[in-house]
Amino acid sequence: MAIHIVKLCVGVSSVDELEAHRDREMAARRAAGEPEVAMHVTRMSPARKDEVEAGGSLYWVMSGAIQCRSEIIALEPVTGADGIKRCAIIMSPQIIRTAAAPRRPFQGWRYLKPEDAPRDLTGGGDGGDDMPGELRAKLLELGAW
Template identity: 85%
Template sequence: MVVHIVKLCVGVSSVEDLEAHRDREMAARRAAGEPEVAMHVTRMFPARKAEVEAGGSLYWVMSGAIQCRSDIIGLEHVTGSDGIKRCAIIMSPEIIRTSAAPRRPFQGWRYLKPEDAPRDLGVSGEGGDELPDELRAKLLELGAW
């Protein structure tokens, strides 16, 4: 069984901001001769590691809604410079836009069942892929489709 992770993207207000950050991260990794993977470090380590690594994604919440995701490659234990153990979420550098799915603020991360995950944009069905993110999110919230 696969399970995803959903997390607030603190300090980032749009998918474009995240893409710019990811581009800088990949350039730094290339320059250092490191593998081109994205990494996000969080305090708690998922107990359902095998399910997350079986094809899960990290879904990012920005401006009150899930807006995009990245495929998770693996989860690794890391220790910070302060000696505290943490979890490094290793992801594909690709950012995949999703339909907007409203979420209230929360701390840390949460599991997300595949059937509750928003669909990737570009898949036929909903339409509105060319709309600005904020307008698309408002239309979804109002039940326009």
């Protein structure tokens, strides 16, 4: 059975901003002749690696709520320039918007059971997705979703 990961998207306040970052990352990978996959490096490796790689996604928290996800392809050990071992989360470059799911700040990442994961959006504007980011964040804070 698959399990997901939830992580704060530090320094990014909207899905549009994350998509722009991902577009730059994919352009750089194409130019370097590298595979077009997204990668995020984190300090700790999930103990439940097999479950995450069995169809899990990385759910991103921005502006106080889960707002999107990326499908995880693999978890690979990497060593940083400082010699510290880390975990590279290799993901599909596609970003899938989800229904808003409020989350308080936390450090690192957390597991997310499939039954607790927010549903994918199909473009219907559910959860205020068609609203300006600041307004949507304030409504989330007030408990609108």
